[in-house]
Amino acid sequence: MQSRTGFKLLAATAATLAAFAVTPAAAEQVVKLGFAAPLTGPQSHYGEDMKNGLTLALEEANAQKIQLDGKTAKFELISRDDQADPRTAVQVAQQIVDEGVQGVLGHFNSGTTIPASSVYHDAGLPQIAMATSPEYTEQGFNTTFRMMTSDTQQGAAAGEFIVKDLGGKNIALIDDRTAYGQGLTDQVAKAVEAHGGTIVAREYTTDKANDFTAILTNIKAKNPDVVFFGGLDAQSGPMRRQMVTLGIEAPLVSGEMTRSETFLKLAGDAAEGTYASLAGVPLQQMAAGTKFEEAYKARFNTNPGVYAPYAYDGAWNMVMAMKEAGSSKPEAYLPKLASLQRSGATSESIAYDEKGDLKEISVTIYQVKGGKWEMVKTMVSQAN
CATH class of the missing domain: 3.40.50.2300 (Response regulator)
Structure with missing residues (x-):
């Protein structure tokens, strides 16, 4: 028969092990980022290319164990198929907001991005979209930003x-x-x-x-x-x-x-x-285009499309703004996103003007x- 001391030691050891077991989970914070694009239908290849670029960036960010709000951030992409349809996009935007995301990376089409942007603006969520129509950033919203040069x-x-x-x-x-x-x-x-x-x-x-x-x-x-x-x-x-x-x-x-x-x-x-x-410029002429291409091929076993590197930089822009603010709270990192200056895969000079358009204009x-x-x-x- 074990002594009372033995039982106490076992209990203490079990409690210590249990404490160690829960420490990583307690120190981790899931940061949800919304994403919407055509993921089915004739435009799905655009959406998948964009999604892959975002996924690669967030996986790299997770590997860096970035500290936000005193915890290690774990970025997760909340994806929705907007079918390149404006009405569907508005419904999807509300679903994304209801998921409790901290920012939005999308939509892809201008026709879906523009109506969805008001939903995100009303929720106070920064949005970095692939949309190129000038109307997107001319609405007067302080939450709209681009991944690419405007039309x-x-x-x-x-x-x-x-x-x-x-x-x-x-x-x-x-x-x-x-x-x-x-x-x-x-x-x-x-x-x-x-x-x-x-x-x-x-x-x-x-x-x-x-x-x-x-x-x-x-x-x-x-x-x-x-x-x-x-x-x-x-x-x-x-x-x-x-x-x-x-x-x-x-x-x-x-x-x-x-x-x-x-x-x-x-x-x-x-x-x-x-x-x-x-x-933009050709992949081989981008600031870190070759490095991005190698990482993309290793991860997805295919060549990146036109939009993947811009999506990749868009995701990193949002992550870096959060990192500078030390927080994933939209109201905390939004000013950092607006004043962001960084070197990325597509350019050595990524920065936004007062509307959220990229300051550097590059067309090939x-x-x-x-x-x-x-x-x-x-x-x-x-x-x-």
Whole structure:
């Protein structure tokens, strides 16, 4: 039979072990960050690319055991599928708020981001979105920030390239009526006219269409030097094939959503010669692009898409703002996010202006050559 002393020692030892067992959990704080994007449907490849970039950043942040509010932060991504639909996006935004998140990394599309942003603003949640439409940061909200250059900046560069570099005098425009497509095309139109070009036609379609014969026939009659399309690769791919079939010799120029492997597959041989503008610089020219690419491939066993490095930096921007504030509380780290200055994967000079737009403007023009996207020209400057 054990003595009372033996029982006391065993009890004390058990209590000590139990205390050690609960210490790590007690010192850990889960920091939830919301994320929404199209994760199903024809735009799901955009959403998955963005999600992977965010995931990589938060896994790296967790490995650093960052101290927030006196505890070790464990970042978790609360993901929702907004189906690239504005109404769904608002519903999803409220779900994310109800989850008790401390910030939002998303949405992807301008058309979903803009209506959702008011939900986050009302909840006092900082939001860093991929959306490029200028309206997103022109609402007067102090909670809206970008991951990429805005369409005002990108459209200005694309329009200048069309007139000055391609020698386009008569330009035909097509947009898909989404906030992204229409917004980008509006900016291209302004830049074309500012540099002496003429808009000879403007046609409209939707982000669900795949037959553009009628509008392309109308455009062919105007004999344009260049055709610009604001919209998705799911439309620009078949559109380019139909342009070739109709004998339209003018090159197709589009935005960053066309600069994808999906466009190359959908357009096939007709893709040759197509141009696409992309906010930012090529991955190999980014401040830490090669390092990011290696980490991404090791984690996901695939090449990063266009949006992954910007999502990665967006997540780190929010994490670093929290780290500087020493807190995950939105009211504590929001001022740090607004005044953030850091070197990331995409740029050595990441900083925001008073609206939440990136101060550094970088736009690259690509062209399909030999079935691959190749860089033609890069323009980097600082916003006024």
